[in-house]
Amino acid sequence: MDNHCFNFKRYSLLDNHCFNPHHSALFTDLYELTMLQAYYAEGMTATAVFELFFRELPARRNYIMAAGLDDVLSYLEELRFTDDELAWLEQRGQFSEALLEALRHFRFTGDVYAVPEGTIVFENEPVVQVVAPLPEAQLVETYVLNQIHLQSVAATKAARVVTAAQGRNVVDFGSRRSHGTDAALKVACTSYLAGAIGTSNVAAGRLYAIPALGTMAHSYIQAHTDEMAAFKAFAREFPETTLLVDTYDTLAGVHKTIDLARQLGDAFKVQAIRLDSGDLAELARSSRKLLDEAGLEHIKIIASSGLDEYKITRLLERGAPIDGFGVGTELAVSADAPDIDFSYKLVAYDGQPRMKLSSSKVNRPGRKQVFRVRDDGRMVGDIIARCDETLEGEALLAPVMQNGKRLDPGQDSLAKAREHARAQLEALPSALKTLERAKAGYPVKISAALTTLTEELQRALECKLRS
């Protein structure tokens, strides 16, 4: 019953029989399991509707780019309890035989509706809607939230950085500071979704079939006794490389690049230099001048070093001749908005709308649809409605899974999602693309029918409370 590789803090993924906690049905909050036991005991297996949405934009965000759907659908398709996991649950002595038996046959058989990957969303708009037997819709809460939250945080940050770069290349350099391996992979993918041209992370490059990029670190230069010797040796192996010039003195490094070009003549294929410290705008200007004077106008200048959308904006305002940005920590952790208050709420059970009344956390009942109105292509306002309404504008939520099977997203789904994300950013009101909080937020209305339903149910619940 016990797993030989299941030691403290260790799971060998070289041994494929091991419990993999990243993609386990046990990746859930314990209360999901205790609630499931109660639901099964009470025969509460009718259809539930849960909606995933956020209530408030983070202070420094004007919009959220929704992401993470593909991982959610893969999880729902593959979700099952292995014998090994069931045995472990049984060992705990906490759960009923009935629950364990139900989990043995557990599959997600429901339907999912969602906004397309890369869609811009606002307060209270359902991003994912799960319609399934109550225990199924309940169990998946933790993973679904975990992935949509992380990937939407990361896609939104990347969209801001890419917007700030005004068409210049942005590359994700964040893997060393992202919160773990999963975040590193998802930050790479969602950065690409939002318009970055690639990532430094090789595993992400492979997993998502996106460009993996990078050349050298300071350690490479330092390991040599001489910077020029390091440049030469590296250019021999990778002629079209980017040289990191700031290990000892940036402009001296640029001079060495120019010397190397003279020495190598036609064999000189170096494409760029990278600046990673100091006053990047000033150094970029001086470097550009030196390179141009040496006839090396084609050599590009890449900058990195604690960059984010604010610093990139200031660099470009100062006219820094920088052609591309490597963005690490800030893209990885989204320090100015590392979390969004996404939650996953029951809005209907067995055909009846549901809501809670807890102070300041009221949520609107019933299954919903979001209609987006455009004017000359530009987004001008959304209306959150009951799902049985048909209002003007484009309906954002569409079916993505039926009876536990994902609907075919077609070929090149990441490329399509990236194009969708680009078009979404283009259609966004320009006031929302600024870095600070826009004075007037994007207009999101609630339909009359949804308002009526909310007020009626609220009155009924309050009446019941008083009785």
Added chain:
Amino acid sequence: MDNHCFNFKRYSLLDNHCFNPHHSALFTDLYELTMLQAYYAEGMTATAVFELFFRELPARRNYIMAAGLDDVLSYLEELRFTDDELAWLEQRGQFSEALLEALRHFRFTGDVYAVPEGTIVFENEPVVQVVAPLPEAQLVETYVLNQIHLQSVAATKAARVVTAAQGRNVVDFGSRRSHGTDAALKVACTSYLAGAIGTSNVAAGRLYAIPALGTMAHSYIQAHTDEMAAFKAFAREFPETTLLVDTYDTLAGVHKTIDLARQLGDAFKVQAIRLDSGDLAELARSSRKLLDEAGLEHIKIIASSGLDEYKITRLLERGAPIDGFGVGTELAVSADAPDIDFSYKLVAYDGQPRMKLSSSKVNRPGRKQVFRVRDDGRMVGDIIARCDETLEGEALLAPVMQNGKRLDPGQDSLAKAREHARAQLEALPSALKTLERAKAGYPVKISAALTTLTEELQRALECKLRS
């Protein structure tokens, strides 16, 4: 060569032949691979020393609790390129035959020195020291930084939350808002390391053999037509549960708990109620009064709802009779300090100390040791020294891996690390345990010998630059 389950954004872990990006040798920055190719081509395989440290404390931190070592050592022991990964790298057409051949036989054969898991560390103190042939020490940079960074961010946040709770229970509720699956698991583990009593995450509970805790969500109450019916049904399945009382009206929920106690008599075993909204201090006081008046003094009060160390401190300052805290988002993302400027720097190669000069990013050369001086058990100051010095105080860095094999940490290593972390926090000057930045930081000195070495090398490098 291609892997049938290697689709866009999908990797099925049900199929064990698949590429697992979380524990792959490809989880590295591309530049590590290009540098390796150059190192091998140049025959640069002598011993390198890399040190992992941070330069500056985040603005809202007075100390960092180092964590993540176990995952680093597992990674180093298991690191190898599979045939499948090598085939993928070859397909890129970017790398030399010589590199691919070297990677085929690649193993980490070096030594590692580190401070024990849960040790409190400060600016510029090496946390992990890797002594290995240059290509080996270089390749592992990305993963080693990724894990020590995440886990130290999380352990430090948890230490602050646990300190603020002044002996009351703290449980990690953060999995839904942590940055991905890896962060959820590591936040659970490092929270426990730092003194939390458990986690809501079942997979983490299993993986680390730590308590998995939790009872019910609002959705459970809402799915019922009646709150009392929900309480009764749940208590039937789990008599010793915690009842969530705030779905509609907190004090009405408490009254129902009291009614349930009267109805069930001796069969009433409910242990606690949970408050998840509103003015928690006021509601805790009113709830405590109602419960006590009903003779239910033994029922504990658990609070959750956007808590962090600041809010917990204010609740306790207001005298809130709360027995335990469920802490979610803030523990998960450490929003007030989501990143630490950890880096992994070459400090020696082939017996020679190395450093870089880039403006404001100078690092001290040579392999080091940290000596910690105590007075009556309390930490009073550290000295960063050359590794060949012997100074007063306790040497923090000790060998943890030799020739690529981890030294036996013994049984119950998490329990031991947790006790070590507790003792570290106890020995910390109390001024550093406050939530705001302490006026006087912890004294960290540089030894005379290390200062001399730094100055000499700096002079030599500057002299060379001018020549």
